[in-house]
Amino acid sequence: MNLLFACILCCLFLAINSNYAQDLNIIPKPVYEVTTNEKYILQNGSDIYITSGIKEVKRLAEMLKNALHRRTGINVQVRKGKQNKGILLDLNSNDTMRTDGYELTVNSKMIKISGKSGCGIFYGIQTLQIILRKDGNFYFPGCRIVDYPRYSYRGFMLDASRHFQSIEFVKKILDVMALLKLNTFHWHLTDDEGWRIESKKYPRLNEIGSYRDSLNAVERNGYYTVEEIKEVIQYAKNLYIKIIPEIEMPGHSRSVMESYPELLCPTNEGGNTYCAGNSKVYEFIKNLVSEIINIFNPEVIHVGGDERPRGVWEKCPKCREMLSLKGLANEDMLQNYFMKDICSFISRKGVKTIAWAENIKDGVPKNQIVEGWHPGESWEAARNGYYTINANCLYTYFDYPNNNEEKKSKPDWMPVLNLEKVYSFNPTPDSLNESEEKFVIGSECALWTELVLENDVQHQIFPRILAFAEVVWSPTGNKNYENFLSRVNAIKPFINSRGFEFAKGEW
Template sequence: MKKLLTLICACVVFVSSAQNQYNIIPLPQTVTPQKGQFVIKSNTNIVVSTNDPAFKQVASMLADQLGAAMGTTPKVVSSNSKAVSNSIQFVKNDQLTEEGYTLNVSSKQVSIAASTGKGAFYALQSLLQLLPNQIFSKEKSTGITWSVPNCSIADAPRYSYRGLHLDVGRHFFPVSFIKKYIDLIALHKLNNFHWHLTEDQGWRIEIKRYPKLAEIASKRSQTVVGRAYSKKFDGKPYGGYYTQDEVKEVVAYAKARFVNVIPEIEMPGHSQAVLAAYPEFGCNPDKIYQTATDWGVYEDVLCPREETFQFLENVLTEVMELFPSEYIHIGGDECPKKQWKESRFCQEIIKRENLGDEHGLQSYFIRRIDKFITSKGRKMIGWDEILEGGLSPNAIVMSWRGTEGGIAAAKENHDAIMTPGGYVYLDHYQADPKTEPLAIGGFTTLEKIYSYEPTPTELSPEQQKHIIGVQANVWTEYMQTSDYVEYMVFPRASALSEVAWTKKELKDYSKFSERMKVHADRLEKLHVNFFKGFLK
């Protein structure tokens, strides 16, 4: 498997950054090349011309990265002067948008302007990509001229929401990998990490009020071998969860890189692991549930009793104490209704609340949770199934079953995030399945992702404003290792970053492909196990 994951063409040749100097991904809105270069020397200073601590934080990041690569760390100093020669200077400009920046490079100085630390951080990512690629190596590089080509860049993102998802319910990944994943999100100017923490196959977050979630729900007795429903199992217990201290560590790490971490706690479906620990929240409380050992969708779902809502509110309260994110994801997808149809209690609720049917009951369930999350000053996100039975008042829809869910939400004046399976699901094959590791199916190439246009033309200009962004999703049924995740995610997430950041009229796949040859070298130096078939 390892050989298959690292399969590459023996004669891959990476294009040197000297050959094409402006290989920034995602592509900025404007890049104006100029003659000459700025050379970073041992006495070059990093100057911060603002008291904003976020700018000082970004300046320190730059100093640390230069220091690791050059062997000498530039000084970070404060100065009110805007014309300090032989310096890389950070200036605050309140006229720029929240995530926008300008980056001006002359032979005397590099000047970065932004209105917030976010903008300064994204300018830093562009600056690093203008430097020789050895800047991304974890080891000191000798014999390198640390130069930046002269240019003028004015930049800002197309969408405010730019996300990358990771499912840790099917397979669990250590904190060290989660941090690396966040680093790669930040490098690509994405700003949301959607952390899918609970599933039928495993609950991955410590909830102190309900210790059996860690003791029981985080573990499964074995795992299916090969494809789902193969009826072959490995017979090996599997488990893992993040302690609350680890979650805090990850959230703080992401915050320092201007990445928002969105937790997902699945409900009312995809909850068999919960019922293995707390069967009283199911429709058959006397049943002996087990954490799922196969992939797929399970009929065992949460029952909308008051005790269940109290459980979920208690869980979400602890989750919201750990995650400062404005957005809280509650899943809401793929909830079979069979047990609700057979439950006298559920049918009584449908009749009492005049809900019509089980789809109305799902809407009732989601509205209850939406009201609670809203009362805490947060916003609820759900997969597009939350549209069934009527959309909850404050919900944001994540449209995965095509684009219809996002279109319907926008027409009802709800915000939507576009994440259609046919374009941005990174668990799909990216090359001939005969030559690739096992995947769930589908076929989504780098070019196909790059071609995706998130804003539907069916919407009016006013409705289009409700399409707040785009996200790629990574479901890990067949991704047992972090190497495998990297292989499936990159370089396709690089294409997604340009879909999310760059104006539609500036996109050009052939030019993107050329820049990706240089970006591939960066990924190599960052020790990312990416798919290299696109370099052939």
């Protein structure tokens, strides 16, 4: 037997042995993981050590301590210093570590989680929570994991306009997003059906725009107060999740138009679209956006921009006057002018903008991130040099039915989106070249709630959000659907214990 062959046999034996040793069943699958036959038994005295006095690491240690106590009843202490025992949280300046990455080592004596940032340590803690086991004792399987994300933007969008969810429920969603290492919560807070942000400057948005349902259905009427929103923002921040509020314009704005009908084109009574020829509209939106920026203090704000009803502006004398004043060829060009004006105002406040892909060929505002939802839009954006989020609806719209049975109660145009299809999604297709690829910064799965009440959100997002988390976190080379399915079944009881049921029927 030559040496190479012996080495291969040896590696094979180790791989098989480690596979049989213990399955970690982590979702999303880490970049690198290897298991051993050791285990770390959690008991009184399994204290958490922090090497840094930084407040953030201490907060993470307390968070882990509380999570362990909740699940096992075991009390551990947080201590400063470094010992060759217990659970060590190590803020590490190692330059080879990737952004938001972490390393986790478990042996019979200790557990070590290293990260270059608090976020990295936080993700290591999420993984540790997933691998907690019990066989008489609570324990963690011996392993070595090196892990980091594929994309920087890993989002989930929740529509709070069509049906409205409680703050407590939103926090539960954020918890499970963090567990799956998703880092962006896109909050769709305004649309035709309802305005969901408290506005002190324009109170009719709440008095009229937040209460459009004459039947007074609880989940179709209401709004979040400024205090509630701030509470959610802080909650998300502790979980390393950014919140991107979305304010729709110029279409999808019936709740605003009913509150302030003077913002409509005079020829569009009962419509849902701001008049682009009225200077008061620009002033209104800028005041409103300023108020929203003050509440959210966001890095990025989503300004909608999709599905403006065509033909409305062409009929309006004010809009036609604006077209000729600015020398614009048609109403699509007028939308570009409108969005550029609002976006440059927002950008001067130091806030970035995202909008749904529309009229890419005519140019979108400078530095705006394009969210593609029709197939191919994100590739077009990337080829034109715009940073883009590929939220291709055929893979990421979780209001679509999980299976054929569910399809019977959904609109005809909605295709079935099963778990395997979500898992097969690649936000950066091979057809993009290397210089274009870098413009795809990630993806987002979305739950539109026209037909979804709060209690049904769980059935629409689980288990599909597990597949999505793996799409945006794990390297494509690690993907294997059969292996993923076995991990889905293994993690299901843990997700159930966090208060979420899976879809009914087939996935």
